[in-house]
Amino acid sequence: MATPTPPVVPHQGRRRASGALEGEVLAALQRAGAPLTPREVQATLSGELTYSTVVTILSRLHGKEVLTRTPRGRAYAYAPLTDEAGLAARRMHKVLDGRADREVVLTRFADGLNDEDAALLRRLLTGAVPGPW
Known part of the structure; x- marks a missing residue:
């Protein structure tokens, strides 16, 4: 009797911890020196993160009172509260x-x-x- 072959699971690379992602997004905002929208943050990160991931991270940092946000068009622009x-x-x-x-x-x-x-x-x-x- 043949042993079943295990399913092939595609390699998705190493996942970064959410704290590391928050750090990357925060560093991008600090480098910018001006408020950025989620799309602008995503662009500074060379497309490494999806738009929805960037929005989630920005929302979490805003909830932790690390960022301010102001309306810009149909989105918010985010900026660090401090260095x-x-x-x-x-x-x-x-x-x-x-x-x-x-x-x-x-x-x-x-x-x-x-x-x-x-x-x-x-x-x-x-x-x-x-x-x-």
Whole structure:
């Protein structure tokens, strides 16, 4: 009796994690320096993503309050709310805001800093170094 042949499944390449896709779209918007529609974002990514995927990613980033959007014709044009450093700071704030034990979290964060970063943080907190903002 012959063994059945397994079905052939076409190779679809490696899928990227949604965080990686969000990062690519966000980087494209930051490079542009001006609000872009989903079609314009798609074009900057060399057609690597479908239009519907770009729209989904932009909608998710807008929902996470990472992007602003304004009507442009029949679509929206999206722009980042801040630069990469600002986004990292926002993520840090969100993590901290979600914790009841803020003092413990901040203490462990500060304890994990290397000497150079700890000294910089000390200077920033005492106003000895003006922030880049």
